[in-house]
Amino acid sequence: MRLEVQQYLNEQPELRAFIRQHPNWYRKLSRDPSQMTLLEKEANQFYGRTFPQRVEKMQQSLGLIMMMMEMLKVGQTTVAQT
Incomplete structure (x- = not known):
């Protein structure tokens, strides 16, 4: 995973926890870091923030x-x- 993605996830502990519960996101972000917005949307839906x-x-x-x-x-x- 790219360094900037790792740093961003370290700054966002809830996103980091979401990724740990959904490990397929490690692969998605490694291949395409521009999917961070999609990750945030899915995490917000998971945590009930929509x-x-x-x-x-x-x-x-x-x-x-x-x-x-x-x-x-x-x-x-x-x-x-x-």
């Missing part, structure tokens, strides 16, 4: 909050009726 993944995570969090609020409302009305 925009659709973030939106989905936010929706799940909001759903959980709404469910908790409904449970609190039900608990309060039950206590008030007693």
Whole structure:
């Protein structure tokens, strides 16, 4: 692997960890170092950092909050009726 690619990966510990989990990237980067942008995109998708993944995570969090609020409302009305 080229020295500049190794240095870049040493500066980006998450990319380095991604490559260790997906060793086929060693071969790809050795043959074509210009695939670093593709590596970053795939790593972002793997770690859940794409925009659709973030939106989905936010929706799940909001759903959980709404469910908790409904449970609190039900608990309060039950206590008030007693």
